[in-house]
């Protein structure tokens with residue numbers, strides 16, 4: 001079955017882009033708290049992100065601690081994401097989880113409020129969240145498309161914590177990838193998983209959904225990393241998040257997944273993943289042809305392979321696999337995140353920033369992963385439609401040195417409207 005929206009497909013955006021608000025605009029959230037907008041720092045598929053702060057007489061400066069995402073109220077993606085944040089990302093929930101799990105850091109962005117705003121007779125939905133810095137896709141590319149093994153293991157451990165947290169709060173993320181991992185704005189050793197636009201409530205009221213293939217929903221997510229379940233049109237489940245994390249870790253270690261030569265052919269990507277799952281040894285040989293394959297990746301993938309659709313993943317066992325490898329490198333998850341490839345005695349050339357063949361060349365001018373997005377369920381139904389959603393960044397917020405962020409034009413292609 002061909003994919004519903006091929007990676008290369010272009011379609012006119014039917015949803016509206018948010019109008020840009022001038023700095024100083026005051027937004028009042030549903031709890032009557034007032035927020036002041038600063039300059040825009042990023043653009044998503046249909047929304048703009050602004051620096052923001054609680055309302056004071058002062059203008060919002062470049063060090064603002066919050067970001068507000070604004071979309072025309074009739075658009076769906078922010079609504080879906082907002083639901084996740086309201087249910088699972090309240091600061092008190094995150095805090096009490098960290099306390100009970102004795103965690104110093106948990107990479108789930110905190111939700112600070114939301115509301116509707118009217119300007120010029122038009123309605124907008126907005127959400128206030130923590131402000132972050134640079135994304136790891138940028139670091140990956142700067143690094144010659146590899147991360148040191150130590151960093152991969154550290155990221156894996158941090159992400160297992162994040163995934164356990166969101167899974168225990170009834171959600172799966174379904175789109176884990178370096179471009180959705182942002183460093184803290186203030187602490188370069190903390191990483192956060194963002195973009196819950198594809199997050200799915202797999203277990204409303206704690207009851208996981210049944211396995212059901214739907215050919216109309218095949219290949220949701222970002223093609224190179226998405227799970228075999230998603231390729232088959234099955235609603236995302238916990239095992240899929242762990243599988244996606246596995247592909248990410250392998251790509252960060254070896255630089256390129258075996259199916260990256262043909263990303264525009266979603267069925268080929270699916271079949272390649274199935275073959276690799278059936279023979280993890282072969283998968284590793286393809287990824288690491290001239291170096292010893294990292295044993296922990298084999299163990300991790302073997303463990304994930306045994307998971308049934310509704311199974312609760314053995315987070316601790318998976319942590320132990322990554323942790324032992326990290327210990328053998330003389331490191332721990334809490335060490336600094338040192339992305340330079342010289343740290344493990346391996347040096348790498350500067351990134352060649354080669355554009356991805358075919359799919360990316362025609363489709364993603366910046367070479368960022370190609371994403372198909374699930375639109376919000378329509379009213380009572382749980383239907384999903386997809387739009388391809390490239391990553392668009394106006395400003396790299398972490399590397400800003402100028403007093404105010406410079407606004408870059410959004411990159412990428414139009415999304416396919418639902």
Ligand SMILES: Nc1ncnc2c1ncn2[C@@H]1O[C@H](COP(=O)(O)OP(=O)(O)OP(=O)(O)O)[C@@H](O)[C@H]1O
Nearest residue numbers: 042043044045067130131132197389390391392393
């Ligand atoms: N809290 C944040 N702080 C700083 N930058 C952010 C924050 N959230 C997102 N960004 C950056 O802003 C840009 C747009 O983010 P958004 O999550 O809307 O992106 P997207 O995934 O490209 O879009 P969409 O989810 O609509 O498909 C991205 O470059 C992202 O890295």
